[in-house]
Amino acid sequence: MRNTRRLALAAVAAFPLMAALPAASAADFGATATGTAFSPNPVQQLGDQSLTDAKDADYAALAPAYRQSTLTDLDGSGSLTGRYVRVKSDTGKAARIDGGALPAYHRDSDQFEQVMGYYWVTTAQRYLQHLGFGSGLRPVNQRQIELRINQYGGDNSFFRPDKANITLGKGGVDDAEDAEVIVHEYGHSVQDGQVTGFGTNLESGAIGEAFGDYLAVAVTSWATGTPAKTPEPCVADWDSVSYTSGPTHCLRRLDGTKHYPEDVRGEVHADGEIWSRALWDIRQALGDARASTLIVEAQFAFAPDTSFKAAAEATVAAAQRLYGATAARAATDAFAARGIL
Known part of the structure; x- marks a missing residue:
C-alpha cells in the first residue's frame, strides 16, 4: 500500500456499476457470530514497532493482539455474507460459522483475513450510521459489496467501480490484516456510492x-x-x-x-x-x-x-x-x- 498503489481507479471509473442487489429486510441480516480479529492492528495495539511479517507466521509476540469480536448483520447462512459485504477468497477454504461462532483463526490461516475483512467493512458502515447517515441524513453506501481477500499477489489493494468490489492484496503483510487498509479501500467505495465514478482527475x-x-x-x-x-x-x-x-x-x-x-x-x-x-x-x-x-x-x-x-x-x-x-x-x-x- 505504498504511494504507487490504486493507480487504476480513474481508468475504470467510467464503467457502469453492477446491478443493485434485490431488496432485503433487516430480518434477513439479523444473525451475529463471534470471531477473532486485530483491533485494529498489532503495531497500534501493542505499540511494538519491531513487529515484522515473518512470512505470515503466527509468532508469540502477536498473541496479545488477537481479540474476540462480534460480527453483525450476517445472513445466517454460515458464510461471511451480510447486509453490507460478502467475502470471497480463492486462496483457502471459506471461513464457516458454526453455532454462532467462528474458529479462533490466526494470521497464518487465510480465514483470519476473511474474518478481518468482514468485520471491518461492517464496522465502517456502522460508523457512518452512527453519524446519522441512513437515519437523520441520507444513506451512504448501504449496499452489499464484494470483498476479495488475498486474490492479488502484490502489496497493493484497490476498489473497482465497474464491479463495486474491493480487492485486498497479500504482498508483505497481508492487507486484510490491517483494519486501516481495509477501511481506506472502503472509503473509495463510499465516495463512489455518493458520486458514481468519483476520482477522474x-x-x-x-x-x-x-x-x-x-x-x-x-x-x-x-x-x-x-x-x-x-x-x-x-x-x-x-x-x-x-x-x-x-x-x-x-x-x-x-x-x-x-x-x-x-x-x-x-x-x-x-x-x-x-x-x-x-x-x-x-x-x-x-x-x-x-x-x-x-x-x-x-x-x-x-x-x-x-x-x-x-x-x-x-x-x-x-x-x-x-x-x-x-x-x-x-x-x-x-x-x-x-x-x-
Whole structure:
C-alpha cells in the first residue's frame, strides 16, 4: 500500500456499476457470530514497532493482539455474507460459522483475513450510521459489496467501480490484516456510492486517497479508542512494516505540512496528504462526530472531477448548513492553512 498503489481507479471509473442487489429486510441480516480479529492492528495495539511479517507466521509476540469480536448483520447462512459485504477468497477454504461462532483463526490461516475483512467493512458502515447517515441524513453506501481477500499477489489493494468490489492484496503483510487498509479501500467505495465514478482527475483522485486515509483513522479510533501507543494520525502502522524503515511505521500521515500548490507532485497519494491534513484539522477543531459528518455530507455535492477548491467550498457549505458559522469558519481555516482557499 505504498504511494504507487490504486493507480487504476480513474481508468475504470467510467464503467457502469453492477446491478443493485434485490431488496432485503433487516430480518434477513439479523444473525451475529463471534470471531477473532486485530483491533485494529498489532503495531497500534501493542505499540511494538519491531513487529515484522515473518512470512505470515503466527509468532508469540502477536498473541496479545488477537481479540474476540462480534460480527453483525450476517445472513445466517454460515458464510461471511451480510447486509453490507460478502467475502470471497480463492486462496483457502471459506471461513464457516458454526453455532454462532467462528474458529479462533490466526494470521497464518487465510480465514483470519476473511474474518478481518468482514468485520471491518461492517464496522465502517456502522460508523457512518452512527453519524446519522441512513437515519437523520441520507444513506451512504448501504449496499452489499464484494470483498476479495488475498486474490492479488502484490502489496497493493484497490476498489473497482465497474464491479463495486474491493480487492485486498497479500504482498508483505497481508492487507486484510490491517483494519486501516481495509477501511481506506472502503472509503473509495463510499465516495463512489455518493458520486458514481468519483476520482477522474488528479485532484479528485487525491481527495479520494485522502478521504480513505481519514476514514481509516476515524473508524478505527471510534471502534477501538484513540491509540495510546502509536500516533493517531499514522495510517496502516502494521501493513507498512513491510516497506518503511521506521522508527515509526506509517503508510501516510494525516498531520503533514504539505501546502498547495507548491507541494503538488502529480501523484494522487502524495498530493492527497494536502487534503487529508485539512480534514484532520477540521476534526481537531470540531471533534470526530461533527467533523466526519460534515466531511461525508459534503461529498454528495462533489463532481467526479472536482477540484480541491470546489470540494473545499462544498465542505464549508456543508459545515455552515449542518452546524453554523463556527463550524464553517473552522473548515475555512483548515483549507486556507493548506493554500486551498
